[in-house]
Amino acid sequence: MISADVLIIGAGPAGLQAAIHAARKKVSVVLVGKTENSALAGTHIENYLGIPGKADGSEILRVGSGQAEGFGCRMLRENVISAARKDGGFEIMTENDTAIKARAVILATGISRVKLGVPGEKELFGKGVSYCAACDGNFYKGKTVAIIGGETESAASAELMTAYASKVYWVAKDIAASERMIRKAADAGAETVRASAKAIIGEDKVTALELDDGTVLSLDGVFIELGARSSADLAMDLDVMPEMDDSIKVDSSCFTGTDGIYACGDVTGKPWQLAKAVGQGAVAGTSAAEWVRNNVSE
Amino acid sequence: MSVIEVTDASFDGFVGAKYAVVDCWAPWCGPCRRIAPIIEKLAEISAGEIAVGKLLVDSNPATSRKYNITAIPTILVFKNGKLEGQIVGLNPGLTAESLKDTVLEM
Numbered sequence: 192m193i194s195a196d197v198l199i200i201g202a203g204p205a206g207l208q209a210a211i212h213a214a215r216k217k218v219s220v221v222l223v224g225k226t227e228n229s230a231l232a233g234t235h236i237e238n239y240l241g242i243p244g245k246a247d248g249s250e251i252l253r254v255g256s257g258q259a260e261g262f263g264c265r266m267l268r269e270n271v272i273s274a275a276r277k278d279g280g281f282e283i284m285t286e287n288d289t290a291i292k293a294r295a296v297i298l299a300t301g302i303s304r305v306k307l308g309v310p311g312e313k314e315l316f317g318k319g320v321s322y323c324a325a326c327d328g329n330f331y332k333g334k335t336v337a338i339i340g341g342e343t344e345s346a347a348s349a350e351l352m353t354a355y356a357s358k359v360y361w362v363a364k365d366i367a368a369s370e371r372m373i374r375k376a377a378d379a380g381a382e383t384v385r386a387s388a389k390a391i392i393g394e395d396k397v398t399a400l401e402l403d404d405g406t407v408l409s410l411d412g413v414f415i416e417l418g419a420r421s422s423a424d425l426a427m428d429l430d431v432m433p434e435m436d437d438s439i440k441v442d443s444s445c446f447t448g449t450d451g452i453y454a455c456g457d458v459t460g461k462p463w464q465l466a467k468a469v470g471q472g473a474v475a476g477t478s479a480a481e482w483v484r485n486n487v488s489e
Numbered sequence: 490m491s492v493i494e495v496t497d498a499s500f501d502g503f504v505g506a507k508y509a510v511v512d513c514w515a516p517w518c519g520p521c522r523r524i525a526p527i528i529e530k531l532a533e534i535s536a537g538e539i540a541v542g543k544l545l546v547d548s549n550p551a552t553s554r555k556y557n558i559t560a561i562p563t564i565l566v567f568k569n570g571k572l573e574g575q576i577v578g579l580n581p582g583l584t585a586e587s588l589k590d591t592v593l594e595m
């Protein structure tokens with residue numbers, strides 16, 4: 192079990208800046224997240240104050256991670272799969288089964304990109320296309336389904352669906368799920384298909400899934416679970432109700448209205464910009480550290 | 490008015506009202522928890538005009554099958570017992586007021 196005064200979920204610019212500001216306030220800080228999944232990774236930024244030309248987003252993240260660690264933040268390069276209130280604080284579980292106890296939590300999870308963007312996806316939503324295996328699994332008893340996505344969440348959904356469906360394909364080109372969950376999905380009988388989805392096929396309900404290698408899988412349901420556990424789900428785990436557009440409302444101190452929980456960056460809504468992520472990160476890191484110092488007796 | 494618990498057995502009678510809305514949900518469905526306050530508010534602001542109910546899909550499979558529900562939350566909208574609309578999933582613009590207007594304009 193790891194303990195932290197301030198736990199930050201998300202390794203984008205908002206989370207990293209929050210880590211720097213919280214750590215400088217002399218509280219213990221742990222950050223969980225994968226920088227390579229930040230919206231900034233692989234982009235070029237031309238509108239950030241004081242940085243001329245096209246700044247390399249991945250480089251900003253690399254240098255920023257080093258700065259956060261330099262100020263004493265501990266970094267875990269993995270995803271959070273669940274969060275809960277516990278003993279007056281919070282307990283977070285990661286995909287590799289690490290439990291982290293924290294006094295304050297900062298959600299810096301960015302925007303979840305849930306849509307696959309392939310033909311048939313929009314038209315067949317609710318007619319065999321679903322974004323939540325936990326919600327809709329029960330409708331596919333004895334049927335054939337595919338789960339699309341390479342992270343631990345999708346492997347967990349593939350495992351879950353084996354309890355309902357008679358045949359489960361786990362379709363993932365690049366696999367980033369934890370070894371433990373990959374094994375569990377395979378042991379439960381899910382068949383891994385290393386390909387990308389190209390089109391979802393069906394007239395008034397899903398009948399097949401076409402893959403980029405030309406294969407066509409006949410099936411009844413397609414579950415799209417692209418990223419890590421969503422900000423909206425994590426927020427609800429922590430008694431914070433997201434807005435209908437999935438953003439999390441905060442006040443000027445980045446406080447969510449639920450004791451000990453702060454949010455910053457793209458997850459708080461538009462504008463989705465580096466400058467705002469960094470600015471709110473500084474505010475959230477400072478606010479969370481101050482809250483811990485003022486509210487927790489040693 | 491509060492939201493009425495509807496079952497397979499009571500379904501046809503319930504949706505026979507002039508206007509009826511049924512929220513199909515399950516407790517472990519996160520998006521369903523976010524629709525719930527909208528449905529509660531709809532019941533409040535449309536008392537006497539729209540019958541507002543909720544149906545637990547897992548305990549009431551016959552209704553889910555009849556209306557081809559394969560994703561929740563699904564909101565079913567009826568006028569005089571006839572299905573007039575089906576709203577699947579979270580719709581960022583959805584409010585109790587907009588839902589009320591949509592139903593009464595059907």
Ligand SMILES: Cc1cc2nc3c(=O)[nH]c(=O)nc-3n(C[C@H](O)[C@H](O)[C@H](O)COP(=O)(O)OP(=O)(O)OC[C@H]3O[C@@H](n4cnc5c(N)ncnc54)[C@H](O)[C@@H]3O)c2cc1C
Pocket residue numbers: 200201202203204205206223224225226227228229230231232234235236237238269270271272299300301302419420421422425455456457458462463464465466468
């Ligand atoms: C193509 C493109 C071009 C852009 N160009 C510009 C530009 O020119 N100027 C500009 O200002 N902005 C630009 N942006 C936007 C900018 O990148 C974002 O505003 C910024 O990255 C937001 O930072 P963030 O930290 O809030 O979120 P992100 O950078 O998205 O980071 C979110 C982090 O949370 C993590 N995470 C999510 N869920 C979990 C979980 N369950 N467990 C653990 N970790 C989790 C992710 O892995 C990631 O590390 C661009 C974005 C894109 C995609």
